[in-house]
Amino acid sequence: MIIKKYANRRLYDTDLSAYITLENLMDMVKQDRAFVILDARTGDDITRGVLAQVMLEEETRGRAMLPVAFLRQLIRCYGDSMQGEVSDYLERMMTEFMDRPPGGVTPDGLDGLGQENAAVVRQAMSLFTSLYAVERTGNRTVENLLQEIMDLRQQVAALQARLDDGRQGGTPGQ
Numbered sequence: 001m002i003i004k005k006y007a008n009r010r011l012y013d014t015d016l017s018a019y020i021t022l023e024n025l026m027d028m029v030k031q032d033r034a035f036v037i038l039d040a041r042t043g044d045d046i047t048r049g050v051l052a053q054v055m056l057e058e059e060t061r062g063r064a065m066l067p068v069a070f071l072r073q074l075i076r077c078y079g080d081s082m083q084g085e086v087s088d089y090l091e092r093m094m095t096e097f098m099d100r101p102p103g104g105v106t107p108d109g110l111d112g113l114g115q116e117n118a119a120v121v122r123q124a125m126s127l128f129t130s131l132y133a134v135e136r137t138g139n140r141t142v143e144n145l146l147q148e149i150m151d152l153r154q155q156v157a158a159l160q161a162r163l164d165d166g167r168q169g170g171t172p173g174q
Contacts, residue, residue: 001028001035005046011037022054029054089156096163 003020004012013020028035029051037047059066077086 001033003035003037004040005037005050006040011050012040022050022057025050026054026058 002014003025004014006012011020011022011025012018013024025035025037035047036045037050038044039046055066058064074086077083080086
């Protein structure tokens with residue numbers, strides 16, 4: 001489905017031949033309907049920016065979901081050499097979270113990832129914070145940071161293998 005965004009900030013659903021709102025877009029996302037949003041003048045794909053706008057609207061309406069600390073850490077990664085890796089990681093983690101069986105959320109909200117996986121997530125987030133601290137203080141070497149990254153990659157790969165084994169009939173945690 002193609003949606004066009006005009007200079008007056010209005011969104012036009014080409015399938016329905018009607019103008020729609022950001023709330024309509026949010027409903028479409030919740031219904032898992034595929035769409036792309038194009039700038040009506042240039043034809044550029046602006047889907048990412050408009051979806052970010054939908055999230056911003058929700059955050060400002062009192063339905064905040066993203067912790068400030070997380071947003072700060074995320075912003076620190078923009079323009080960083082790890083930006084692509086962070087994006088891929090977040091996409092994989094969100095996919096895992098959304099693919100969980102209904103009612104499978106643990107009290108801490110980390111679902112089937114378990115405590116070990118939660119520790120890896122915390123460690124990864126602390127690495128992002130560490131990278132920021134290195135910029136400010138310069139108290140760690142690049143070699144140490146690269147080793148931490150390699151260790152984290154190995155841990156994530158091991159956890160992914162365990163998750164894959166669990167989906168194929170094995171018991172997670174074995």
